[in-house]
Amino acid sequence: xxxxxxxxxxxxxxxxxxxxxxxxxxxxxxxxxxxxxxxxxxxxxxxxxxxxxxxxxxxxxxxxxxxxxxxxxxxxxxxxxxxxxxxxxxxxxxxxxxxxxxxxxxxxxxxxxxxxxxxxxxxxxxxxxxxxxxxxxxxxxxxxxxxxxxxxxxxxxxxxxxxxxxxxxxxxxxxxxxxxxxxxxxxxxxxxxxxxxxxxxxxxxxxxxxxxxxxxxxxxxxxxxxxxxxxxxxxxxxxxxxxxxxxxxxxxxxxxxxxxxxxxxxxxxxxxxxxxxxxxxxxxxxxxxxxxxxxxxxxxxxxxxxxxxxxxxxxxxxxxxxxxxxxxxxxxxxxxxxxxxxxxxxxxxxxxxxxxxxxxxxxxxxxxxxxxxxxxxxxxxxxxxxxxxxxxxxxxxxxxxxxxxxxxxxxxxxxx
Numbered sequence: 001x002x003x004x005x006x007x008x009x010x011x012x013x014x015x016x017x018x019x020x021x022x023x024x025x026x027x028x029x030x031x032x033x034x035x036x037x038x039x040x041x042x043x044x045x046x047x048x049x050x051x052x053x054x055x056x057x058x059x060x061x062x063x064x065x066x067x068x069x070x071x072x073x074x075x076x077x078x079x080x081x082x083x084x085x086x087x088x089x090x091x092x093x094x095x096x097x098x099x100x101x102x103x104x105x106x107x108x109x110x111x112x113x114x115x116x117x118x119x120x121x122x123x124x125x126x127x128x129x130x131x132x133x134x135x136x137x138x139x140x141x142x143x144x145x146x147x148x149x150x151x152x153x154x155x156x157x158x159x160x161x162x163x164x165x166x167x168x169x170x171x172x173x174x175x176x177x178x179x180x181x182x183x184x185x186x187x188x189x190x191x192x193x194x195x196x197x198x199x200x201x202x203x204x205x206x207x208x209x210x211x212x213x214x215x216x217x218x219x220x221x222x223x224x225x226x227x228x229x230x231x232x233x234x235x236x237x238x239x240x241x242x243x244x245x246x247x248x249x250x251x252x253x254x255x256x257x258x259x260x261x262x263x264x265x266x267x268x269x270x271x272x273x274x275x276x277x278x279x280x281x282x283x284x285x286x287x288x289x290x291x292x293x294x295x296x297x298x299x300x301x302x303x304x305x306x307x308x309x310x311x312x313x314x315x316x317x318x319x320x321x322x323x324x325x326x327x328x329x330x331x332x333x334x335x336x337x338x339x340x341x342x343x344x345x346x347x348x349x350x351x352x353x354x355x356x357x358x359x360x361x362x363x364x365x366x367x368x369x370x371x372x373x374x375x376x377x378x379x380x381x382x383x384x385x386x387x388x389x390x391x392x393x394x395x396x397x398x399x400x401x402x403x404x405x406x407x408x409x410x411x412x413x414x415x416x
Contacts, residue, residue: 004321005297007086013322015089018398021389028406032092035085036103037061041131043109045124048117055111057128061141062088062104065408068139069105070095070346072146072175073128073153075121079108083296090317091346093401094339098378100350105141107132113148125153129160136161138171138357144349145175155180171356174349183352185367186345190315191225191293192368193344195233196375197336198289198313204383205310205334207288208234213252215239215287215309219268222315222342223293224259231255239285241294245269246282284308292319293342299324307333314338320394329392337394339401340382347374 003009012033019029043055058081061069071091084106092104109128113121135141145154154173158180161172170181178184185192202212213236216223227237236252247253247268254273261271269276283290283298286308292298293315299307304324312328313336314320320328320335328335348371355361362370386396 001300001302004300004323006082007296007318008082010318010322011086011089014394014398015402018395018402021391021395022399022402022406024402024406028409031409032063032402032405035060035062035088036064037135038081038085039132039135040081041128043124043128043131045120045127047120055109055124055128057107057109057131058084059107059132059135059141060084060088060105061135062106063092063405064103064141065405065412066096066103067101068103068137069141070102070144070349071104071106072144073107073109073149073157074147075109075111075113075124075149075153076147077110077112079110084108087317090339092405093398094343094346096401096404097339097382097397098343098347098374099381099404100347100374102142102346102350105143106146107143108146121153122156125156126160129157130164133161133164136172138169138353142171142349142353143173144346151175151177151182171353174352176352181352181356183348183355183367184362184364185371186348186352187221188225188229189348189367189371190222190342190345191227191229192371193347193375194222194226194291194293194313194315194341195229196344196372197341197379198230198291198311199233200376200379201289201311201313201334201336210234210236212236212289213238213250213287214289214291215241215282215285216291216293216315217241217283217298218292218294218316219258219262220293222345223291226291226293226315227255228259235289238287239282240268241279241282242268243294244279246277246279247271247274248277248282248285249274289313292316295319297321299328301327304328304331307331309333312336314341317342325392325394335393336379337382337397340378340393340397343378344371344375347371 039059088106095102176182289311290309296318299320301323304327
C-alpha cells in the first residue's frame, strides 16, 4: 500500500503509460521524466521564545519548456521531496492540459504552521523566500498558495522579493490580496472550475444539475467553494466529508447554513440540517458525483471497489492511485482527472499574472467568462483524445499534456 500511495511513483506510472501510447521518443521521455531543478534549503528562524529553529524547504521546477514554472508552496509536517517533485510534474501537465504558457513547479516547507505564531510564519516565509530568490521571478517561476498557505503568505513573499529587487514586483506570485495585485475570482476559481467540468460531464450524459446528487470530501477552499457554487447552480449536495466528521442529508444539505455552523462551532459535526455519520463510510454514499477535494491517495485499490458514484471530479491533486484507475474504468465510472478538474485555480492565477504585467485589471464577470471558455475547451480536448485513442480520461489528459510539452521541446531544440 505504501508503494501505491507514493505520489512520485503514481506520477511516473501515468507518464510512462501516456508516453507509450504516444510512441514518444526516448530522449524526450528522459527530459520530461526528470525535473529541471530541485532545490533544498535550510531555513533558520528566530522563534518568539528566543530559540532558533532550522526548517527544511524545497522548490522543484519540473519543466520550463512552455514558460515560467508555476506552482504553489505548502507548509506541512509531512512534506517530502518526492511529494513536491510529483506535484511539480502534475503542474507541468495541468498547465499544458488547459494550454496556458507555464511550466510546472512546486514548493514546500516542513513545519507545523498551526503551532507557529503569525510572526514566526512571517519570518519563516521571508527567509525561505530569500533562500530561493535567485530561482523565482515573473519570468522564471511564479509561486502561489497551497496547503496551509494563503494570500497573506503570498503578500510576505512578494514584499520580500520586491525589497531585494528594489522595486515592487507584483507578478512574482499569484493568489495575492486584491489590494496588492490579486485577481477577482481567484478564491473561487478552483471550485468554479470543478463545477464547470462537472456540468460538461452532465451534458454528455443527458443529466440535469437539479437531478444530480453530489458528495464532497473536503470543505476548505476547493471543496467548500465547489459546494457553495454547485448548490447555487441547483446541484443537490447530499454529503460533506471533513477531517473530523461527515454529514449527510439525502434531500440535500443547506451549504450556507453548514458553513455558518462550522464557523460557530469549529466543526461540521452535529449539524442540525443533516445526520453526522462516519467519515470513512461517507465516501461510499450513493451519489451521482463524488468530488474528492481534500488530499492525495483517497481512492485506492481498497476503496475504489466500494464507491457508489457515476462521475468523479477530482478537486484535489492525486486523489486516485494508478491501481484504482483500472478498477474505476472497469466499473464504468466517468473520471474527470485532477490535472483537468482542478485547473481552474492555475488558470485564474495565469489571469492574475497577465493583469499584473499589464497593470490593467479585469472585472469578475470577465475572469469567470474566460475561465469557463478555457475549462470547457480543455474538457472537450481531453474527451476527444479519449475517444480517438480509446483511452480513459486520465490517460487522455496526460496524452494531451505530454503532446503539447514534447512539441514545445522539439520546436525549441536542445541547447548544447
